[in-house]
Amino acid sequence: MSSQHPQPTPSRQYSCEKCPLRPLPAFREFESQELSFVSTFKKGELAVDKGATVLVEGSHSAHLFTVLSGWAFRYKLLPDGRRQILNYSMPGDLIGLQGSLMGEMQHSVEALSPMLLCLFERDQLHELYRNYPGLAYDITWIASREERMLDENLLSIGRRTALERAAYLIAFISSRARAGLDVKAALQIPITQQHIADTLGLSLVHTNKTIRKLIDRKLVLWRDGGCEVVDHEGLKRLARWEGLGKERRPLI
Structure with a gap:
């Protein structure tokens, strides 16, 4: 894991009014x-950079983040280094909301790709909570959606069988990315088979055999x-998953 600590850029590349995601x-x-x-x-x-740790479990951060571009994953570690x-x-x-409510982060976040x-x-x-009830509702909605996604993962x-699990995970990530990235062509997800294994709780050997079946x-x-x-x-059918709803989501 990288010990790199990203630093704020001195100026904005994008104003909120001209945010590339908002349209x-x-x-x-x-x-x-x-x-x-x-x-x-x-601010x-x-x-x-790819591999940099954005937030660390057990730490306090003065900041929240919205992903403007790039990919990351949230994870927890056991004392012996095993990762979920x-x-x-x-x-x-939105990244880091948990630390705002719980005092310290209960998980870590690492960049899968270069991010902004x-x-x-x-x-x-x-x-925000005092003066902007619409935005406060948005944050509640984001937290509620995260809970719903974790229910599906559980x-x-x-x-689900190992094959159905892998199909669901890839279909789930693909569905979310297609909405937020406005993907028209084939979608490439920047994950390794080790990431798949650490998400599904499978060995790397079992994951490799499972991915081979999907291929x-x-x-x-x-x-x-x-x-x-x-x-x-086809991934959705194999996973017996209906997919994400079509509802529009908040962007803070």
Whole structure:
């Protein structure tokens, strides 16, 4: 794991008014006063290299982040170093909310690819909750959606076969990315088979055999850069998963 500590950039590459994510159909529109507040709430941008640790379990952070570009994953470690990946973060996702409510982070976050993060100061969350009920509801919605996603992951680990688990995980990540990235062509997910194993609780050998079955069924391809989804609907059918809803989601 990298010990690198990303630093805020001295200026903004994107203003909130010209955010490249905001026009995407996946995100709800802001009211003018909400956009004005978020513009002052945002203190800068953070450039993060692949492999850098964004947040560390047990630490206190003065900041929250929204993913502007790139991919990350949340995870917990056992004392002997075994890792459980909890979820994946991609453009539009809010990182670090748990630390605002619990005092310290209960998980770590590592960059899967180079990232650009919008940086917010936790201290201003009180003003958001006090004066902007629409944004406060958005944060509650984000937390609720995270719980719903974790419920589905628990179902997968508890009841799906290894093949169904892998199909569900890749279909799930693909579904989320297609909304937040506005993907038109084939989607490449920057994960390794070790990431898959650490998410599903399988050995690397078992994961490799399982991924091979998905490749043989022409559902995915595995390249140096990660997993390329060939048949998104086929993955959903194999996993017996209906997919994500079409509802528009908040973007802080």
